[in-house]
Amino acid sequence: xxxxxxxxxxxxxxxxxxxxxxxxxxxxxxxxxxxxxxxxxxxxxxxxxxxxxxxxxxxxxxxxxxxxxxxxxxxxxxxxxxxxxxxxxxxxxxxxxxxxxxxxxxxxxxxxxxxxxxxxxxxxxxxxxxxxxxxxxxxxxxxxxxxxxxxxxxxxxxxxxxxxxxxxxxxxxxxxxxxxxxxx
Amino acid sequence: xxxxxxxxxxxxxxxxxxxxxxxxxxxxxxxxxxxxxxxxxxxxxxxxxxxxxxxxxxxxxxxxxxxxxxxxxxxxxxxxxxxxxxxxxxxxxxxxxxxxxxxxxxxxxxxxxxxxxxxxxxxxxxxxxxxxxxxxxxxxxxxxxxxxxxxxxxxxxxxxxxxxxxxxxxxxxxxxxxxxxxxxxxxxxxxxxxxxxxxxxxxxxxxxxxxxxxxxxxxxxxxxxxxxxxxxxxxxxxxxxxxxxxxxxxxxxxxxxxxxxxxxxxxxxxxxxxxxxxxxxxxxxxxxxxxxxxxxxxxxxxxxxxxxxxxxx
Numbered sequence: 001x002x003x004x005x006x007x008x009x010x011x012x013x014x015x016x017x018x019x020x021x022x023x024x025x026x027x028x029x030x031x032x033x034x035x036x037x038x039x040x041x042x043x044x045x046x047x048x049x050x051x052x053x054x055x056x057x058x059x060x061x062x063x064x065x066x067x068x069x070x071x072x073x074x075x076x077x078x079x080x081x082x083x084x085x086x087x088x089x090x091x092x093x094x095x096x097x098x099x100x101x102x103x104x105x106x107x108x109x110x111x112x113x114x115x116x117x118x119x120x121x122x123x124x125x126x127x128x129x130x131x132x133x134x135x136x137x138x139x140x141x142x143x144x145x146x147x148x149x150x151x152x153x154x155x156x157x158x159x160x161x162x163x164x165x166x167x168x169x170x171x172x173x174x175x176x177x178x179x180x181x182x183x184x
Numbered sequence: 185x186x187x188x189x190x191x192x193x194x195x196x197x198x199x200x201x202x203x204x205x206x207x208x209x210x211x212x213x214x215x216x217x218x219x220x221x222x223x224x225x226x227x228x229x230x231x232x233x234x235x236x237x238x239x240x241x242x243x244x245x246x247x248x249x250x251x252x253x254x255x256x257x258x259x260x261x262x263x264x265x266x267x268x269x270x271x272x273x274x275x276x277x278x279x280x281x282x283x284x285x286x287x288x289x290x291x292x293x294x295x296x297x298x299x300x301x302x303x304x305x306x307x308x309x310x311x312x313x314x315x316x317x318x319x320x321x322x323x324x325x326x327x328x329x330x331x332x333x334x335x336x337x338x339x340x341x342x343x344x345x346x347x348x349x350x351x352x353x354x355x356x357x358x359x360x361x362x363x364x365x366x367x368x369x370x371x372x373x374x375x376x377x378x379x380x381x382x383x384x385x386x387x388x389x390x391x392x393x394x395x396x397x398x399x400x401x402x403x404x405x406x407x408x409x410x411x412x413x414x415x416x417x418x419x420x421x422x423x424x425x426x427x428x429x430x431x432x433x434x435x436x437x438x439x440x441x442x443x444x445x446x447x448x449x450x451x452x453x454x455x456x457x458x459x460x461x462x463x464x465x466x467x468x469x470x471x472x473x474x475x476x477x478x479x480x481x482x483x484x485x486x487x488x489x490x491x492x493x494x495x496x497x
Binding site for chain 2: 088122
C-alpha cells in the first residue's frame with residue numbers, strides 16, 4: 001500500500017485559515033450562521049474552523065453542532081459488513097432561518113452530503129445551506145453537488161482513498177492519498 | 185470515531201436466549217440514538233422506507249402493538265395490522281397458512297404475539313420472513329426485557345453488579361424469563377420474589393435468588409420490577425384471594441418509606457392498581473413506568489433497524 005502526503009505542516013494550517021477568511025467574507029459576524037460538522041470525520045474540521053473563527057473574530061458565541069446522517073443514507077443495507085452504527089447528533093439550536101455551513105473533510109461521490117441535506121430537514125428549514133470541505137476529489141461525483149469552500153482539490157481515481165488525519169485522533173495534521181494494492 | 189458497521193448475530197429476534205452480550209449492547213447503544221431521534225421536532229427517519237412489516241397479534245395487547253407500530257412508522261416502514269380475533273383464524277386457518285398468505289402480499293418482517301410458547305421459533309423455520317417475537321405465551325418477551333435493561337442503564341449507567349428484584353407472578357410471566365436472561369447477560373444480579381405457588385419449580389437452574397418475603401427482597405434490591413398477576417393464564421387457584429396477595433406482595437408507600445434507601449420501581453404494564461402496586465407508588469418519583477414506555481419505542485426502532493440490516497438487497 002503506497003501513501004503520499006498531499007498536505008501537511010504549516011500549509012495545512014494556512015489552508016484552514018484561508019477557509020475561515022472566506023467564511024468571514026460571506027458571513028460577517030456569524031449572527032445568523034451556524035456551523036455543522038458531519039459525523040464521523042467532519043466534526044474535527046468543524047471544531048478547528050470554529051476555534052480559528054472565534055480567535056480571529058474575538059467572539060465566543062459561535063453556534064455549532066454535529067450531524068449524523070446514518071439513518072438517511074441510501075447505502076444502508078448495501079454494505080456487506082452490516083448496517084452502519086450511528087454516531088451521536090448534537091444540534092441543540094433551531095436551524096429555522098439560519099445560514100447553515102455544512103462541514104466535511106472529504107467530498108467524493110456527494111452521497112454523504114445528499115443524506116446530510118435530508119437529515120438536516122428534521123431540525124427546521126434553513127435559509128441557506130453551504131458546503132465547506134477540506135478536500136474536493138474532483139470528477140468523481142455521483143450527484144450534482146458542489147462545494148462552496150474548498151481546502152484543496154485533488155484529482156484521484158476511484159481505487160484510491162483520500163484520508164485526513166487530525167492532531168486530536170492521529171497525532172498529526174495531514175492529508176494523504178492511499179493507493180490500493182495492485183490486485184485489489 | 186470511525187465509520188463502523190456492526191451487525192446482530194441472528195436473523196430473527198425470537199428470544200433473549202439467542203442473543204449474545206454484544207448483540208444486546210449493540211441494540212441498547214443503537215436505541216440511544218433513536219431515543220434522540222424521537223425527541224426531535226420531526227421524529228421520523230427514512231431508513232426502512234422499502235420494508236413492509238405485518239404486526240400479527242393472536243393475543244390482546246395495547247402497549248406492545250402501539251409501540252411496535254410507532255417504531256415501524258418512525259422508521260418509515262409500511263405497516264399492516266392483523267388481530268386474530270377479527271380474522272379468518274376463527275374459521276380454522278393454520279398459523280403457517282395465515283402467515284404465508286400475509287407474506288404473499290410481499291411482507292418482509294412479521295412481528296408476532298401468540299399464546300403458545302415457541303410459536304415464533306416454529307414460524308421462523310417454516311416461512312421466509314424475519315420474525316420478531318412480541319410475546320409467546322409464558323415463554324419470552326424479548327423487546328420488553330431489552331427496554332427494561334435500557335431503562336435501568338439510563339438510571340444507573342451500567343447494569344454490571346446491579347441488584348434487580350422481579351416481584352409477582354413469575355410462573356406465568358414471559359417478561360420475567362426474558363428479563364432474567366437479559367439482566368444476567370449484562371452482569372446484573374437477579375432475585376425473584378412471590379408466593380411459592382407462583383415461582384416456577386426449576387427456577388434454580390437459572391441461577392437466580394429466590395425470596396418469599398417482600399420486605400427482604402426490597403431491602404436487597406436497587407430496582408424492583410413489579411409484575412401483574414396474570415389471571416387469564418391461571419387455570420387453578422394459586423393463592424386464596426387477590427386481597428391476601430395484595431396484603432403480602434403488594435407494594436405501597438408505607439413499605440417504600442420504611443426502607444432506608446431509594447429504589448427504582450418498574451412495571452411492564454398493564455398495572456392493576458391496588459393489587460401489585462398502589463397508585464401512590466405507581467405515580468411517585470420512584471417509578472419509571474412511563475419512561476419504560478417511551479424507551480420501548482426507541483428500543484424497538486433499534487431492533488427493527490438492525491434486523492433490516494441483515495436483509496440482502
